[in-house]
Amino acid sequence: MFKFTTAGESHGPQLTIIVQGMPAGARLDRDAINRDLKRRQHGYGRGGRMKIESDEAEITAGVRGGETLGSPIAMTIRNRDFDNWRGAMDPWELDAEEAHKRRVHAPRPGHVDLPGGMKYDRRDLRDILERASARETASRVAAGAIAKELLRAFGIEIRSGVVSVGDGGDPEASPTFEDLGDVDDESPLRAVHKEHEPAMIAAVDRAREAGETLGGTIVIAARGVPVGLGSYVQWNEKLDGRIGQAILSIHAVKAVAIGDGVSASRKIGSEVHDAIYFDDERRYHRNTNRAGGLEGGVTNGQDVVVRAFMKPISTLRRGLPSVDTETREAHRSQWERSDVTAVPACGVVCEAMLAIVLAGAMREKFGGDSLGEMQRNYKAYVDELHRF
Numbered sequence: 272m273f274k275f276t277t278a279g280e281s282h283g284p285q286l287t288i289i290v291q292g293m294p295a296g297a298r299l300d301r302d303a304i305n306r307d308l309k310r311r312q313h314g315y316g317r318g319g320r321m322k323i324e325s326d327e328a329e330i331t332a333g334v335r336g337g338e339t340l341g342s343p344i345a346m347t348i349r350n351r352d353f354d355n356w357r358g359a360m361d362p363w364e365l366d367a368e369e370a371h372k373r374r375v376h377a378p379r380p381g382h383v384d385l386p387g388g389m390k391y392d393r394r395d396l397r398d399i400l401e402r403a404s405a406r407e408t409a410s411r412v413a414a415g416a417i418a419k420e421l422l423r424a425f426g427i428e429i430r431s432g433v434v435s436v437g438d439g440g441d442p443e444a445s446p447t448f449e450d451l452g453d454v455d456d457e458s459p460l461r462a463v464h465k466e467h468e469p470a471m472i473a474a475v476d477r478a479r480e481a482g483e484t485l486g487g488t489i490v491i492a493a494r495g496v497p498v499g500l501g502s503y504v505q506w507n508e509k510l511d512g513r514i515g516q517a518i519l520s521i522h523a524v525k526a527v528a529i530g531d532g533v534s535a536s537r538k539i540g541s542e543v544h545d546a547i548y549f550d551d552e553r554r555y556h557r558n559t560n561r562a563g564g565l566e567g568g569v570t571n572g573q574d575v576v577v578r579a580f581m582k583p584i585s586t587l588r589r590g591l592p593s594v595d596t597e598t599r600e601a602h603r604s605q606w607e608r609s610d611v612t613a614v615p616a617c618g619v620v621c622e623a624m625l626a627i628v629l630a631g632a633m634r635e636k637f638g639g640d641s642l643g644e645m646q647r648n649y650k651a652y653v654d655e656l657h658r659f
């Protein structure tokens with residue numbers, strides 16, 4: 272199986288990531304990892320922190336001369352902002368005045384500040400928000416970049432794009448894989464449909480002016496996924512469920528759809544299910560992909576298509592009604608440097624999580640300690656499929 276664990280506070284010294292389950296003999300590309308980290312930092316509506324930091328992953332274990340060893344891969348990403356936070360976040364010695372100044376005592380609705388403080392019995396709610404912060408998604412992107420390298424060795428590619436931000440764009444738009452390929456990572460919002468971008472930008476501008484925040488919708492797709500990943504035989508082996516869990520675990524993602532999942536609920540069966548055809552050249556095939564490449568929790572060889580819905584960022588500059596946990600008096604929720612929206616970045620995180628789930632499913636099906644062994648198993652399976 273392909274798995275990863277992360278540690279790190281948002282303003283602590285660094286993020287730490289351990290990836291397990293990469294076979295030996297896979298070539299890694301340092302630039303590809305850092306390119307994805309950079310893509311996560313980009314986007315119109317991001318806060319000031321993205322200007323201070325330029326993330327880079329340093330690999331400290333599991334790789335030799337650019338090739339995986341089959342052992343756990345350890346990575347670190349420095350928090351360059353730590354120098355400004357040492358007094359409040361040093362693991363050993365705090366500056367009492369600085370720590371007091373940075374304390375969080377008016378929890379933000381929509382964040383885990385209050386329930387987290389109650390659960391872990393931490394009165395300074397900074398102890399909660401530091402780990403709950405979406406800074407953690409940088410670790411996911413680094414782990415996801417390694418998963419993407421594994422998938423690439425089997426011709427699997429993942430793309431994403433933003434279809435709506437706030438009331439700009441169309442949350443139900445169904446871009447093709449080619450449309451996602453045309454998304455410009457340098458564009459302000461990584462919009463799939465360029466003509467929608469000005470309305471999305473205007474929505475972000477209005478939100479910023481009003482001290483508000485916005486969410487949006489992202490489409491993520493994987494091409495080249497073989498038939499037969501996942502399983503229908505147990506609830507927790509179903510790949511659609513595993514993808515849903517992975518995407519929903521991303522900060523602020525509140526709903527996930529596979530294929531046309533949301534719009535299908537309003538249609539009749541014959542308008543939803545993808546008819547099956549056979550000819551000698553294309554073998555078994557479909558002319559539509561409303562199922563998003565998954566039937567019964569198993570991939571069917573079509574593109575795996577996922578839609579993620581992100582709620583508005585929970586830190587509002589103008590605050591929200593809340594309570595001061597020190598006095599229990601009414602107090603607007605606290606604000607510190609924050610994004611107005613992070614939908615484009617969330618798309619990069621979604622790619623990483625989809626890559627991690629698919630890499631896990633590939634490892635499960637094709638096993639192998641080395642990439643060569645895994646590829647031989649894959650080839651034997653695919654050759655057999657041609658006889659079906």
Ligand SMILES: Cc1cc2nc3c(=O)[nH]c(=O)nc-3n(C[C@H](O)[C@H](O)[C@H](O)COP(=O)(O)O)c2cc1C
Nearest residue numbers: 381382405522523524584585586609610613616617
């Ligand atoms: C890439 C990314 C960046 C985010 N940036 C911020 C931010 O700057 N400020 C903030 O309050 N929330 C931010 N969020 C959202 C919060 O992390 C999220 O609202 C919080 O985790 C609570 O949502 P949950 O209940 O879905 O976990 C971001 C989320 C993502 C995916």
